[in-house]
Amino acid sequence: MPDWLTLYYNEPIEIVGGKGCRVVDASGKSYLDFFAGILTNMIGYDVPEVREAVERQLATGVVHTSTVYLLRGQIELAEKIARLSGIEDAKVFFTNSGTEANEAALLLATYARRSDQVLAMRQSYHGRSFGTAGVTGNRSWRNNSLSPLNVHFLHGTDRHLPQFRGMSDAEYIAACVEDLRHVLATAAGGDVAALIAEPVQGVGGFTMAPDGLFAAYKEVLDAEGILFVSDEVQTGWGRTGSAFFGIRNHGVTPDMMTFAKGLGNGFAVGGVVARGDLMDAPHATGLSTFGGNPVSMAAANATLDYVLDHDLQANAARTGALIIDGLREAAPRLPIVGDVRGKGLMFAVELIDPATGAPSPELAAAFMEESRKAGLLVGKGGLHGNVLRMAPPLTLTTEEAAEGLGIVVAALETVNAQVAP
Numbered sequence: 309m310p311d312w313l314t315l316y317y318n319e320p321i322e323i324v325g326g327k328g329c330r331v332v333d334a335s336g337k338s339y340l341d342f343f344a345g346i347l348t349n350m351i352g353y354d355v356p357e358v359r360e361a362v363e364r365q366l367a368t369g370v371v372h373t374s375t376v377y378l379l380r381g382q383i384e385l386a387e388k389i390a391r392l393s394g395i396e397d398a399k400v401f402f403t404n405s406g407t408e409a410n411e412a413a414l415l416l417a418t419y420a421r422r423s424d425q426v427l428a429m430r431q432s433y434h435g436r437s438f439g440t441a442g443v444t445g446n447r448s449w450r451n452n453s454l455s456p457l458n459v460h461f462l463h464g465t466d467r468h469l470p471q472f473r474g475m476s477d478a479e480y481i482a483a484c485v486e487d488l489r490h491v492l493a494t495a496a497g498g499d500v501a502a503l504i505a506e507p508v509q510g511v512g513g514f515t516m517a518p519d520g521l522f523a524a525y526k527e528v529l530d531a532e533g534i535l536f537v538s539d540e541v542q543t544g545w546g547r548t549g550s551a552f553f554g555i556r557n558h559g560v561t562p563d564m565m566t567f568a569k570g571l572g573n574g575f576a577v578g579g580v581v582a583r584g585d586l587m588d589a590p591h592a593t594g595l596s597t598f599g600g601n602p603v604s605m606a607a608a609n610a611t612l613d614y615v616l617d618h619d620l621q622a623n624a625a626r627t628g629a630l631i632i633d634g635l636r637e638a639a640p641r642l643p644i645v646g647d648v649r650g651k652g653l654m655f656a657v658e659l660i661d662p663a664t665g666a667p668s669p670e671l672a673a674a675f676m677e678e679s680r681k682a683g684l685l686v687g688k689g690g691l692h693g694n695v696l697r698m699a700p701p702l703t704l705t706t707e708e709a710a711e712g713l714g715i716v717v718a719a720l721e722t723v724n725a726q727v728a729p
Contacts, residue, residue: 316676316688317676317677317680318677321333321334321335321337321680322334325353326341326349326352326353326354327352327353327354328352328353328354328701328703329341329352329353329700329701329703329704329705329708330353331353331685337683338683339680339683339684339685340683340684340685340700340708340711340712340715341353341685341700341701342684342685342686342687342698342699342700342712342716343685343686343687343697343698343699343700344570344699344700344701345574346569346687347510347542347547347569347570347654347699348569348570348572348573348574349570349573349574349701350545350547350569350570350571350573350611350615350701350702351570351573351611351614351615351620351701351702351703352573352701352703353701355573355610355611355614355703357610357613357614358573358607358610358611358614360610361606361607361609361610362575362603362606362607362610364606365381365602365603365606366603368602370602371601371602371603372598372601372602372603373601373602374595374596374597374598374601375595375596375597375599375600376595379600379601379602379605381600381602381605381606381608381609382402382600382605384605384609385400385402385600385605385608385609385612386399386400386402388609388612389567389579389581389612390581392552392553393553393565393581394556394561395561395562395563395564395565395581395582395583396583396584397583397584397585398581398582398583398584399581399582399583399584399587399588400579400580400581400587401579401580401582401587401596401599402577402578402579402596402599402600402605403568403577403578403579403580403596403599403600404576404577404578404596404598404599405435405568405576405578406434406435406539406541406566406567406568406569406578407434407435407436407437407440407578408435408437408578408599409541409566409567409568409578409579409580410434410435410439410440410443410504410537410539410541410566411435411437411439411440412566412579412580413502413504413537413564413566413580413582414426414439414440414443414457414501414502414504414537415590416564416580416582416586416587416589416590417501417502417504417535417537417563417564417586418457418501418502419589419590420501420535420586420589421499421500421501421502421533421534421535422499423498423499423500423501424456424457424458424501425457425458425459425460425496425497425498425499425500425501426442426443426457426458426459426460426500426501426502426503426504427459427460427461427462427488427491427496427500427502427503427504427534428443428444428445428459428460428461428462428503428504428505429445429461429462429464429465429505429506429509429517430445430461430462430463430464430465430466431445431446431465431466431509431512431513431515431691432444432445432446432461432465432504432505432506432509432512432539433445433446433449433506433509433510433511433512434504434506434539436449438454438455438456439455439456439457441455442454442455442456442457442459443455443457443459443504445461446511446512446691448691448693449511458497460491460495460496460500462484462487462488462491462503462525463483463484463487464484464505464517464521464525465509465512465515465516465517466515467480471483477518477519477520480518480521481518481520481521481524482524484517484521484524484525485521485524485525485528488525488528489528492528492532499533500532500534501534501535502534502535502536502537502563502564503525503529503534503535503536503537504537504539505517505522505536505537505538505539506538506539506541506542506543506554507522507538507539507540507543507548507553507554507555507557507558508542508543508548508554508651508654510541510542510689510697511689512689512690512691513656513658513689513690513691513694513695513697514649514650514654514655514656514689514695514697515649515690516649516651517558519557519558519559520558520559521558522536522538522555522558522560523558523559523560526560526562535563535564535586536560536562536563536564537562537563537564537565537566538553538554538555538560538562538564538565538566539565539566540553540554540555540565540566540567541566541567541568541569541578542569542654542699543555543654544565544567544570544571545567545570545571545612545615545620545621545702546615546620546621546624546652546702547570547624547652547653547654547699547702548624548651548652548654549621549622549624549625549626549628549629549651549652549653550625550651550652551621552621553565554651557651563582563583563586564580564581564582564583564586565580565581565582566578566579566580567579567580567581570611570702571608571611571612572604572607572608572611573607573608573610573611574607575603575604575607575608576598576604577599577600577604577605577607577608578599579599579600615702618703620702620703621652621702623702623703623704624652624653624702625652626706627653627700627704627705627706627708627709628650628651628652628653628654628655628709630706630709630710630713631653631655631698631709631712631713631716632648632650632655634713634717635648635655635657635713635716635717636648638717638720639657642720642721642724643662643724643728644659644660644661644662644668644671644720644723644724644727645657645658645659645660645720645724646658646659646660646665646667653699653700653701653702653704654698654699655697655698655699656689656690656695656696656697656698657695657696657716657720658690658694658695658696659671659672659675659694659695659696659723660694661727662724662727662728663729667690667691667692667693667694668694669692669693669694671694671723671727672688672693672694672695672696673688674723674726675696675719675720675723676688676696678719678722678723679715679716679719682715682718682719683715684712684715684716684719686698686716687699696716698712698716700712
């Protein structure tokens with residue numbers, strides 16, 4: 309395995325079992341899971357409805373055919389996603405991952421606009437392939453400056469910078485829109501293909517633009533004919549609590565949305581939902597050998613039905629508010645906490661050196677070890693690796709939310725005491 313495949317914890321764990329929102333490692337230790345396989349086990353572990361749907365498909369003896377044959381599960385799922393998207397005359401193409409979904413969206417956008425110019429957000433992450441790395445605005449995840457795209461990066465999630473610090477939402481949005489206009493007038497050379505953006509930046513440490521920024525951006529984009537791609541790989545399916553797709557928090561219906569991760573509840577699935585004219589436009593023949601395979605489609609259909617039938621968006625709003633409010637209440641007495649942010653079951657704590665205010669990846673690493681010992685799994689992220697990002701399954705109960713909050717606060721207190729003067 310390559311050296312750059314990193315593992316969490318000083319003594320990495322192997323997860324061998326799971327039920328609901330809890331997992332068990334090879335030593336038999338149980339954990340409450342607040343990271344869910346990087347937001348992928350969206351409705352938890354060992355969900356009967358998903359397991360039984362997969363078992364029914366396996367029982368047919370057909371686990372793969374490819375898209376050169378009709379796939380009933382694909383059509384059924386595409387109809388649901390197209391309806392939920394709100395995109396006019398929507399069509400869906402299935403892939404294996406978020407990276408591949410974003411590649412497909414970039415291909416559609418550059419084809420439609422006959423341009424290699426793309427706008428993206430600073431601190432963003434859109435995948436590990438050649439094209440998606442090019443629109444990733446985080447040096448830690450880019451191996452070189454080479455790209456098939458001509459990319460210009462925008463402000464929108466960087467209010468910590470001196471020129472924006474202290475601005476109200478309205479003032480910051482106005483400044484960012486003027487910057488967009490300036491980029492189009494100076495750096496861009498004519499027909500820009502698209503803006504691709506995450507409503508909440510995943511790898512970026514759950515940083516997010518203030519609600520309404522992308523609506524203001526879209527006014528400028530529409531005037532120029534520039535397409536808007538919302539990367540919903542982490543924010544889709546009700547996770548933010550306040551909207552079924554993250555971009556709806558801005559009052560925007562994009563031209564395309566990409567999705568992956570949680571939709572299959574652990575099975576590999578991704579895709580693009582786009583306006584029909586954009587999806588149908590490319591002249592070359594296309595297919596996907598593994599994308600939208602029968603087993604993944606069985607899991608994804610069952611997962612999406614479960615989310616809708618159990619109104620998990622409302623549960624994300626309810627349990628997420630309990631945790632975020634609790635973290636914000638604790639933050640003032642913990643000098644190592646630089647920020648608490650989030651929406652629904654997508655929240656983060658940024659850790660800083662209490663003496664200097666500088667980002668502290670060392671304290672984040674210390675927290676990871678403390679929370680693991682206490683039986684809680686969380687993730688890391690942020691531009692400097694100092695952000696604790698958490699996104700439990702959408703099935704999290706209020707009791708589990710309170711339990712997890714208690715562990716997080718206790719671990720923060722322990723780490724804070726270690727550096728207190």
